[in-house]
Amino acid sequence: MPETSAKILVIEDETQLAKFVQMELSYEGYDVAVANDGLSGLMAARDNVPDLILLDWMMPGLAGVEVCRRLRSTGAQMPIIFLTAKDDVADRVAGLDAGADDYVVKPFSIEELLARVRAHLRRNDPQEAEALQFETLTLNRKTREVFRGDRGIELTAKEFDLLDYLIAHPRQVLTRDQILEKVWGYDFMGDSNIIEVYIRYLRLKLESEGEKRLIQTVRGVGYVLRE
Amino acid sequence: MPETSAKILVIEDETQLAKFVQMELSYEGYDVAVANDGLSGLMAARDNVPDLILLDWMMPGLAGVEVCRRLRSTGAQMPIIFLTAKDDVADRVAGLDAGADDYVVKPFSIEELLARVRAHLRRNDPQEAEALQFETLTLNRKTREVFRGDRGIELTAKEFDLLDYLIAHPRQVLTRDQILEKVWGYDFMGDSNIIEVYIRYLRLKLESEGEKRLIQTVRGVGYVLRE
DNA sequence: AGATAAGCTGAGATAATCCTGATAAATACC
DNA sequence: GGTATTTATCAGGATTATCTCAGCTTATCT
Structure with a gap:
């Protein structure tokens, strides 16, 4: 267990899904923030820098790919996992180009999502090294x-x-x-x-x-x- | 399913390709680490011993063949799959001599790479051995x-x-x-x-x-x- | 320099851990 | 149903890690 709980930002326009993910992550002990569109997501990320971002790919207004690109262009380093509806190579490549680290295909099981989150948070934690x-x-x-x-x-x-x-x-x-x-x-x-x-x-x-x-x-x- | 996901270390200087491979392996549930040159690859392998290594053959600085040899000389046992650009017999022989277990010729399909990775992890999994x-x-x-x-x-x-x-x-x-x-x-x-x-x-x-x-x-x- | 606090050192007491041999309980076998 | 084998428990003793303590050294402050 990390000494202080990791901060996770969820950027997702479907409020139902966002709520659900927030609850599950909170239950796991993470410090969760939610933004319901791309622009407020960007602002939230700048305001209170999270340790990891969950980013919906298909959003009205500022699309996920664009949010991702802007985050990276300002030097943000945290892992970004994007949520995509279709399991499409083009999408994955687009995500890669925009600087994402991983993706999850909707619909996903919550356990799968949690496993991803854990894996990415753990990657650079010296507590975990063998x-x-x-x-x-x-x-x-x-x-x-x-x-x-x-x-x-x-x-x-x-x-x-x-x-x-x-x-x-x-x-x-x-x-x-x-x-x-x-x-x-x-x-x-x-x-x-x-x-x-x-x-x-x-x-x-x-x-x-x-x-x-x-x-x-x-x-x-x-x-x-x-x- | 293994108790904890297998750890894979990708040593590759082309950051785009490294990122893509990382993302795909991550999606498959592996715990992936990336190093962008031979030396940091060696250090990463020592710090957090991986279950399998994907190793680019053509890298500036410490070449793949040398990384491979040094890993083996320190007693590292995990499977090493090297990525080589040219389908060259001399290259393959050199790789296997240096202690590699398998190779994939670039450009490769991601499915092919995943299949090799699965095969080697299974073969080397002590839980599975008879x-x-x-x-x-x-x-x-x-x-x-x-x-x-x-x-x-x-x-x-x-x-x-x-x-x-x-x-x-x-x-x-x-x-x-x-x-x-x-x-x-x-x-x-x-x-x-x-x-x-x-x-x-x-x-x-x-x-x-x-x-x-x-x-x-x-x-x-x-x-x-x-x- | 002298006084005080903080950290170092060596020795020995205390307590936890492990090993051992014997025995009881459970299970498999005939 | 009775016997053999396997599994688990228990208590005594040996070993060694852990911890306490008192005296000593070094640093800090006036």
Whole structure:
């Protein structure tokens, strides 16, 4: 689950369908906005930049293809999935030319739509990657193997979780509270120096042989992965 | 249907074509990533290991043949299908020598490409295979026979299912929850050490005669098949 | 420089996890 | 219906990860 819910903009002139899709997406925990024609869709997208756009292809006034093109021409990067009535190669090519990322043929099942949305939102999420890397350090979530260069490193479960959290946010300073919540999963009672102890364990294992330090202390705040 | 959609990495410098292929694969329900040159392709493949790679042969910078060779040299196992412009015997031979599994000649129909992709994913899907192997250990799903080297091993139904699950995910750490769900098929009530007991049964049978351990325990997480 | 706070370190206590052997319950087999 | 086999439970003990603590070092501030 992402830390904050993703924003999705639905641009669709059939208000019935728009309502339905909005409800389903909301139910899944997304933050949904709806526009009922191309022009207000464009404005909504500019106003409050969404993480993903669902765009009807056949709309009166400003057609989907045109909305898509204008969005892209202003540098918008988010995935755009268009909804098209006919399964037509020409349509797909037009969508591609306009800068869309995917399409769904109406009528569609809601599960299909949700799967698409998930897939596109996930694509660039480091939380989802199975292998992470920082400098010469690599961490594989599936095999739970960690390497510094070609030296394999044995970590305990907590050590691994901590390093996973650090390497998923390279160069970001993570506060003690964030680390406690993500790695230990609750507000640790009272004051404990458990984080310092585990940072130390990691340092001993990762920087054992005169290698340069990777985990930096940010006094008064927390820790960072940084060379 | 696979549990999670297969991940496909497209390495192609013609962005139009890459986009089109991405969209079509995405439409088929695959989880698609795109890289626009050889180097970023290599990095993408390492970061988030795909189940299949589509690789353009003619790219500026790092050529397809070189990308292919480097992937294989790092032990990557997934099928690689390369896209080549000219129907040239020398090219095909070079590709197969570099470790590719198949090729498609441009221009291709999208259906042809999809068919190849499906075929290779099916062939390589451990869920579908009838015989699985890890090191000297083999397991046949049809006959339900298991061998360590040439020594036949008698397993009970549950023991077989457990080993099947392990050997279908070699080197991957499988958590207790995953194992419980896959092998026992539900959330086991309360706390039970049934997994430990069955791991023990397997170890007694598989590693009886001073053979090296195959099933490793990952304390706090689960178990792995790893030498 | 001295005082204070923050982080580091080493050692050891605590608690969780896993292994083991034995035994009970369920299921299949004759 | 009785026996053998498989599956699951349980408790004791061994192992190791996790956590606490007290003293020490380093940074920050006046």
